[in-house]
Amino acid sequence: MRTVGEPDLSRLLLEASRVLGAEVVAGLEERGFPDARPGHAALFMHIDRRWGTRLTDLARRARMSKQGMMLLVDDLENRGYVRRVPDAEDSRAKVVRLTARGRRFVAEARRAVAAVEARARRELGERRYEALRDSLDYLTGGVEELDGS
Amino acid sequence: MRTVGEPDLSRLLLEASRVLGAEVVAGLEERGFPDARPGHAALFMHIDRRWGTRLTDLARRARMSKQGMMLLVDDLENRGYVRRVPDAEDSRAKVVRLTARGRRFVAEARRAVAAVEARARRELGERRYEALRDSLDYLTGGVEELDGS
DNA sequence: GTCTCTGGTCAACGAGGTTGACGACACGAG
DNA sequence: CTCGTGTCGTCAACCTCGTTGACCAGAGAC
Numbered sequence: 001m002r003t004v005g006e007p008d009l010s011r012l013l014l015e016a017s018r019v020l021g022a023e024v025v026a027g028l029e030e031r032g033f034p035d036a037r038p039g040h041a042a043l044f045m046h047i048d049r050r051w052g053t054r055l056t057d058l059a060r061r062a063r064m065s066k067q068g069m070m071l072l073v074d075d076l077e078n079r080g081y082v083r084r085v086p087d088a089e090d091s092r093a094k095v096v097r098l099t100a101r102g103r104r105f106v107a108e109a110r111r112a113v114a115a116v117e118a119r120a121r122r123e124l125g126e127r128r129y130e131a132l133r134d135s136l137d138y139l140t141g142g143v144e145e146l147d148g149s
Numbered sequence: 150m151r152t153v154g155e156p157d158l159s160r161l162l163l164e165a166s167r168v169l170g171a172e173v174v175a176g177l178e179e180r181g182f183p184d185a186r187p188g189h190a191a192l193f194m195h196i197d198r199r200w201g202t203r204l205t206d207l208a209r210r211a212r213m214s215k216q217g218m219m220l221l222v223d224d225l226e227n228r229g230y231v232r233r234v235p236d237a238e239d240s241r242a243k244v245v246r247l248t249a250r251g252r253r254f255v256a257e258a259r260r261a262v263a264a265v266e267a268r269a270r271r272e273l274g275e276r277r278y279e280a281l282r283d284s285l286d287y288l289t290g291g292v293e294e295l296d297g298s
Numbered sequence: 299g300t301c302t303c304t305g306g307t308c309a310a311c312g313a314g315g316t317t318g319a320c321g322a323c324a325c326g327a328g
Numbered sequence: 329c330t331c332g333t334g335t336c337g338t339c340a341a342c343c344t345c346g347t348t349g350a351c352c353a354g355a356g357a358c
Contacts, residue, residue, distance in 0.1 A: 007211075008169075008190055008194055008262045008265075008266065009169055009265070009269060009281075009282070009285075010167075010169040010187065010262075011190060011191065011211075012282065012289065013163070013165045013166035013169065014162070014166040014170075015289045016285045016289050017160070017162035019288055019290065020157075020158055020159040020288065021159040021163075024159065037313070037314090038159065038314090039313065039315085041157055041159065041160060042160065045155070045157055054336075054337095055336075055338095056336060056337080062156075063156075063164070064314090064315075064316095065315080066336080066337075066338090067315085067316075067318095067338080067339090070338070071314075071315075072315095090323080090335090090336080091323060091324085092323045092335070093335090093337075094337070113159075116158070116159075117157065117158050120158060123287070124284055124287065124288075128280060129284075131280050131281075132158075132281065132284045133158070134277075135280075135281045136164075136165045139165040139168055139169065139269065139273075141168065186343095187344085188344065188345055188346085191345090203305075203306095204307095213345090213347090215307090216306095216307080216346085217347070219306075219307070220346075221345085221346095233306095236305090239305080239354080239355070240353085241304070241305045241355070242304090242305055242306080
C-alpha cells in the first residue's frame with residue numbers, strides 16, 4: 001500500500017498531461033505561434049491539411065462533443081487559422097478548412113508534438129514509452145490486449 | 150513514426166485522468182456521497198484527518214496555488230465537509246479541519262481511490278502499473294532515476 | 299519599533315469543456 | 329411527392345478547475 005498523501009493516479013496523469021501540453025505550446029511559441037494553447041491539439045492533430053474536415057468528424061476523432069469542437073473552431077477561425085466553407089456534397093455541412101497560415105500552424109504544431117514525444121521516448125526509453133501508451137490506451141477503454149508483462 | 154491523426158500523448162494522459170477521476174466519483178456516489186467531484190481529490194488526499202491542515206500546506210501538497218485551494222475549501226465548507234478553525238500556534242493561520250461528515254467522506258474517498266488504483270494495478274499487472282507511475286513521476290519533473298527497463 | 303515575510307482572502311479572468319434545444323437539410327419508404 | 333427520421337451546425341446556459349494580481353493582518357528577525 002502506498003503512503004497516504006501521495007497523489008492519486010488520476011492527478012498524476014493530469015499533471016503529466018499539463019506538463020507535456022505546456023511543452024508543446026512552448027515549442028510552438030518558439031516556432032512563431034505565440035497564441036497556441038494545449039486545447040488546439042484536439043483540432044490540429046485531426047484535421048485534413050488539404051481539404052479540411054467536417055466539424056462532426058473533428059469532434060468524433062477528438063472524442064469530444066461537437067459543441068466543444070465548435071468553440072475550438074470558432075477560436076481558431078477568429079485567429080485566422082481556419083475558415084468554414086460549405087461542403088459541396090452536403091448542403092447542411094461545412095468543411096473546416098485551413099488557411100495558408102493555418103497550414104503552417106498545423107505543420108509546426110505537429111512537429112512540436114513530435115518533438116515532445118520524441119524527447120519522452122528518448123528519456124523514458126523505447127520500452128517504457130510504448131508501455132506508457134499501451135497502458136493509457138487500456139485505461140481509456142481501449143480494447144486491445146495487453147501482452148504478457 | 151506514428152500515424153498522423155492519432156491522439157498526442159498529452160491528450161491520452163488527459164483522457165486517462167478523466168476516466169479514472171470519473172470512476173472515483175462514481176465509487177463515491179455508490180458509497181453515499183453523490184456530490185463528489187474529481188477535483189476534491191486535491192484536498193482529500195492531502196488533509197490530515199484528525200487535526201486538519203493549513204490551507205497553504207494543502208495547496209503546496211496538491212501543487213496548486215493557494216487561491217485555487219481556497220476555492221476548493223470554500224466548496225467543501227459549503228457542503229459541510231470541512232470548517233476553518235483558527236490555528237492556535239499562529240493567529241494569521243486557520244486550520245482546515247474535517248467535520249464528522251467530512252471524516253467519513255475522506256475515508257470513503259480514499260477507499261474509492263484505492264479501489265480504482267487496485268483495479269488498474271490488477272488489470273495492467275504489477276509491472277505495468279509501477280512502470281506507469283514511474284514514467285508519470287518522471288514526466289512531471291520527478292528527479293528519480295528510471296532503472297534500465 | 300520597524301521591516302520583511304507569510305497566511306488567508308477578494309476580485310477578475312481564462313481554458314476547456316458539458317447538456318439541451320433547435321432549425322436546416324438529407325434521404326429512404328410509401 | 330411528401331413524410332418521417334436522422335444528421336450538421338449552431339445558440340444558450342452552465343460547470344469544473346484552475347490562474348494572476350492586489351492586499352491586509354499577524355509573525356518574527358533585527
